[in-house]
Amino acid sequence: MTASANRQWLLRRRPQGPVGRVDLELARSRIPTPADGELLVRIKLLCMDPTIRNFMDADPGYKAPVAVGGVIRGMVVGEVVESRDPARSVGELVWGFGEWSDYVAGPAAQFFALPTHFGHPLPTYTHALGTIGLTAHYGLHDVARVRPGDTVLVSGAAGAVGSLVGQMARIAGASRVIGIAGGSDKCRRATERYGYDVCIDYKGDTALDAALGEAFPNGIDVVFENVGGAILEAALNHLRKNARVALCGMIARYGATEPVPGPRNLWNLVVNTARIQGFLVSDILRDAARVDTALTEIDSWIRTGRLRYDLDVRTGFENVPDIFNCLFTGAHTGRLVVQIDQDRAS
Amino acid sequence: MTASANRQWLLRRRPQGPVGRVDLELARSRIPTPADGELLVRIKLLCMDPTIRNFMDADPGYKAPVAVGGVIRGMVVGEVVESRDPARSVGELVWGFGEWSDYVAGPAAQFFALPTHFGHPLPTYTHALGTIGLTAHYGLHDVARVRPGDTVLVSGAAGAVGSLVGQMARIAGASRVIGIAGGSDKCRRATERYGYDVCIDYKGDTALDAALGEAFPNGIDVVFENVGGAILEAALNHLRKNARVALCGMIARYGATEPVPGPRNLWNLVVNTARIQGFLVSDILRDAARVDTALTEIDSWIRTGRLRYDLDVRTGFENVPDIFNCLFTGAHTGRLVVQIDQDRAS
Missing domain, CATH: 3.90.180.10 (Medium-chain alcohol dehydrogenases, catalytic domain)
Structure with missing residues (x-):
């Protein structure tokens, strides 16, 4: 030593x-x-x-x-x-x-x-059996309270958390699961490997707002937000009544040398009686029963091939x-x- | 005719x-x-x-x-x-x-x-026995879920809704009820007539952020937001863990010819696991039992001189x-x- x-x-x-x-x-x-x-x-x-x-x-x-x-x-x-x-x-x-x-x-x-x-x-x-899986499970179920039939948008869809959230939303009975990711490779992985219906490339040619309008003709029930910034603003333009935004991370902010401008359309929260809820996985880590429930579910989804x-x-x-x-x-x-x-x- | x-x-x-x-x-x-x-x-x-x-x-x-x-x-x-x-x-x-x-x-x-x-x-x-009173009651209790001991911030504190929210927060057992209003006359009315502990004049000399830090040394549990814009951004800088922001109106936005910039600090919602919830009083108007409960309480507060x-x-x-x-x-x-x-x- x-x-x-x-x-x-x-x-x-x-x-x-x-x-x-x-x-x-x-x-x-x-x-x-x-x-x-x-x-x-x-x-x-x-x-x-x-x-x-x-x-x-x-x-x-x-x-x-x-x-x-x-x-x-x-x-x-x-x-x-x-x-x-x-x-x-x-x-x-x-x-x-x-x-x-x-x-x-x-x-x-x-x-x-x-x-x-x-x-x-x-x-x-x-990953799936650690804080990443717990973040996805807690954010989607406890914070966003996903319900069968919900339409779900996930940013950072090909990332560690996002890749799990899309699949968990599908397992929970979401009617439509749309991802946002940067680049065609990530988008392809989101749809081909993680089961997203559509993945929008925010670095591509299509305007994000128009793409969201097309992907969600009847609006969004749940947003699982990993990115923030312009992506959050675009999502807020398509909220449905009683929508829930789980604010997991704001990677757009990390390393930024100036404050990232906030969404100019928070008014949509009033119009749609919607909410943005921030959360940290650390809040449930000491709730052993909640953690065990989530991990047991995740383990069974891995074993039955439902979660990659x-x-x-x-x-x-x-x-x-x-x-x-x-x-x-x-x-x-x-x-x-x-x-x-x-x-x-x- | x-x-x-x-x-x-x-x-x-x-x-x-x-x-x-x-x-x-x-x-x-x-x-x-x-x-x-x-x-x-x-x-x-x-x-x-x-x-x-x-x-x-x-x-x-x-x-x-x-x-x-x-x-x-x-x-x-x-x-x-x-x-x-x-x-x-x-x-x-x-x-x-x-x-x-x-x-x-x-x-x-x-x-x-x-x-x-x-x-x-x-x-x-x-007013108190109409949509204004119901907006205050529903927003404070159902949306912000005020609890005894909470610290509460209300913008538009001398306005119709805000004047009631401050008093209702006091009745609910809030430990500290702070208002924000524009101008010394309104602020005086907020403290002298509507029972606010302190009212911050956002048109005055003091920087809003510094004034909030002084008024809430331990942070804010509940924000009842009638104004939006810079006032919401300042409030988000002082949230406590598990804070709730009831987004009632955004008067800063009405009549604006350009979109009002959004808060640059939504990250604070993650840090404090806090939420912003938009609401419309119209959502409870058809819930006759909920309306009756609120109006009966409000009537009793008026009769006992607790609500002006x-x-x-x-x-x-x-x-x-x-x-x-x-x-x-x-x-x-x-x-x-x-x-x-x-x-x-x-």
């Missing part, structure tokens, strides 16, 4: 726009020592989530920012190698909020046991910043995860 | 911005004849509602626009003078969606019996356009109503 056994990605300075190599620094430090009530976790997988970009800003919104000089934070999967809490044993697999490093120590309560009894490969617990999910597992701790940037350039297919336990010294 | 017994205000052309005399035309016509299932109502009171300005636009949103050459529409109170529906008798007092005219004929189902058993003067049924309301009753059919414009210049104190039954020929 040398002073340099723990590799870490530090924030050297706050990025403007995309993250550059010069904004981050690869450092080495001593493996941390867990305090009473804490665990030491050896990290196996780092989850590349767009929201990590937010943590690099001075005002990320809902979490404390990463300090300049501090370790970048994000969701991880790992193995307990030292436990100072009776609730967890050495050798258990856990997931939770960690760091871009080989080892992380923290309160046992911030790590959750990986539901390995479902018997899937490890990366699956970062795609993982894009990369390797190499030293490549993490470049891999992370793929989230914003679209140079990935499926949930982006970095496996770091094969290339480490110890 | 001559061909000219029915005075009417017609839309001559669609106004740009404020309504000018040149946009409207005072005409006379024959008194209409009700068809089977219809009533003929002699109008006593015309309600001056900001939303009428919307009906004058080509795209008002949630109602068909008034046609150029057509009669301006709005809420009215009147007396049934001819009934071709068994549900209503001649002499009954009713309210409903009518016209800026002496007489209106229409389906009996579009008129509601005035709850005169509460024994208040007629104009009261256009102010009426600004004007007269003169020929003055209606100028009186209507007072809504937008603020040259009125209380719910603005025009009594038209004293100056008519028949």
